[in-house]
Amino acid sequence: MSDPVLLPLLGGPPPERRDAARNREALLVAAQELVDSCGVDHVTMEAVAARAGVGKGTVFRRFESREGLMAALLDRSETVWQAAVISGPPPLGPGADPMERLLAFGRSRLTTTMRHAELIRAAGRAGSRSYAAWSFTAMHVRYLLGELHVAGDLPILATALLAPLEVPVLEQQLSVEAFPLERVAAGWEDLARRVVRPPGA
Amino acid sequence: MSDPVLLPLLGGPPPERRDAARNREALLVAAQELVDSCGVDHVTMEAVAARAGVGKGTVFRRFESREGLMAALLDRSETVWQAAVISGPPPLGPGADPMERLLAFGRSRLTTTMRHAELIRAAGRAGSRSYAAWSFTAMHVRYLLGELHVAGDLPILATALLAPLEVPVLEQQLSVEAFPLERVAAGWEDLARRVVRPPGA
DNA sequence: AATAGAAACGGACCATGGTCCGTTTGGGCT
DNA sequence: AGCCCAAACGGACCATGGTCCGTTTCTATT
Structure with a gap:
């Protein structure tokens, strides 16, 4: 017995x-x-299985689907970035004042998202992983907005700041419309200021 | 000769x-x-072909891919909504003042997007169609922001208003986090006001 | 060490999106 | 009307994601 x-x-x-x-x-x-x-x-699932020296069934048992495997890969890359946000040097990490941190977050998230774009696409909405990734950024932005004493529905406002940093939106701007990256980044900063700025000032 | x-x-x-x-x-x-x-x-491509009484090859020649077919379907539904925006009754259509129109646009786009969510997902980034859909909303919001004398990078600000209305974002809020639709809609209105509100007031 | 049963394994098998190419059809030209 | 060929057709064929189930391997228990 146990x-x-x-x-x-x-x-x-x-x-x-x-x-x-x-x-x-x-x-x-x-x-x-x-x-x-x-x-x-x-990358095909069979190729991955072959290279790892296991059967195809094993890949699917471990990762559910192709999306799941890609999500697991993505997870590894995202983790090091998350660590930089939580405990790295300022202004991205703790230490700088909240507005500086928010602006640093935007720029950093923008480039990180584009760096991982292919993987993010391939990961789709895979299980709870993609939720976990979103959840982290949402929590962080919510926290910063709180520190900045922003009034309003913080979870919703955080979403408003994160949505323009999603892959399809960024690709529309950077690839289809061919805006320079700096313009998009500056645009996000402007958005952040408009969201944070108190009503009476 | 011709x-x-x-x-x-x-x-x-x-x-x-x-x-x-x-x-x-x-x-x-x-x-x-x-x-x-x-x-x-x-819905499988073979089933569509069979029902239409043609071969599978024909489906792919006409629509390129599954995504292309879904995009074509989506196009039909979107067109009637676009007509309502261009020439329907106010406040969504012309006639109301720009801020009213903008708020009506947000609510209307929110529900329309959710109604078409499955199709939008299935259409993916199919050819230039999805671009056309985005393009229409972007142009319209840009125009309204212009009418409201908003200062700043209008194409970028329009994107900031449209991004939170994309399917994955809305599904995150409505399904995963289970926010009531009214809360999300109100949140978007708040965002719109923050974006439009002039710096010095 | 032996045993039992749960968990993991592997690869044949299936479903479906997408391609290819030999055949048929529409419509402009004489 | 008859000819011609570009365009369209259809369905066999391929690649790949995902499932299934008989076999093998681990580990807790005695």
Whole structure:
């Protein structure tokens, strides 16, 4: 029977079996290599499986779908950026005043989004991962707006600032309309100021 | 030889052959019926072809891809909405003052987008069609901002107002975070006012 | 160490979007 | 009317994402 002492401590689902963990890692490495060498949309699930030395079924059991695999890859890249926001040097990280941080956030998020654009596209709305990514930025912007004593519906206002930084919107501006990146960045700063500026001033 | 009088008038590409036009129409009708009865993502290209009584190759020749077909379908629905904006009754159509029109535009676009959400998703970035749809709303908002004497980079500000009305953003708020529709709509109005409000007042 | 059963594995199999090419058809020209 | 050929057609064929299930491997328990 199972240990009555451990039982109450089991918070989440049981841990992965060792071979499963090894395969997950191998698959992520293989996928990353293929993405780097062929570009996201030329990577097939079979190729990833073959390169990792496992069967195709295994890939889908671990990551649900192609989107899920891409989301997992994306997660890794996003994590290092999130760390820079949480605990990196100012003005992106803590230390600068909130308005400076907000403007730094916008510029940084803009370039990061474009850098990861292909992967973000390929990840689609994969499970709860993409939600997690959105959630982080939403929480951060909400926090900064709070520090700036912005009045209003903060979650909604945060969304208003984040929406123009989504891939399809940025691609429309940068690629289709061919606005220079600096113009888009400056435009976002202007938007941020308009949103933050108090009504009576 | 070809008529020397007609030749200079040939602005665009030559017109479709009669059978081609008939098939295009039959395919659109078939696709619409299937979408209505099964839901967008259960419609297969073969099913559409079969229902229209043509071969699969024909569907792809006319519409390029699944996304292209969905975009064509979407186009029809969007057109009637666009007509309402251009020449319908105020406050959405012309006649009301610009700020009223802008607020009416936001609410109307919000509900229209959600009504067409599945189709918009399925249409993806299909050819120049999705660009045309974006282009219309962008132009309209730019025009209204001009009428309101808003100072700044109007194309960019228009984008800032349109981005929060895109499907993924709205779904995040309405479905994932479960904000009531009225809250999202009110939030957009607040955003519009902040963007329009002049700096010194 | 032996055992049992849950979990993971692999690759054949299926569904569907998309391509290709030999055949048919429409419509301008004589 | 008859000819011609560009355009359109159709459906076999291919690539790839995703499923299924019989087999193998891990690990907790004795």
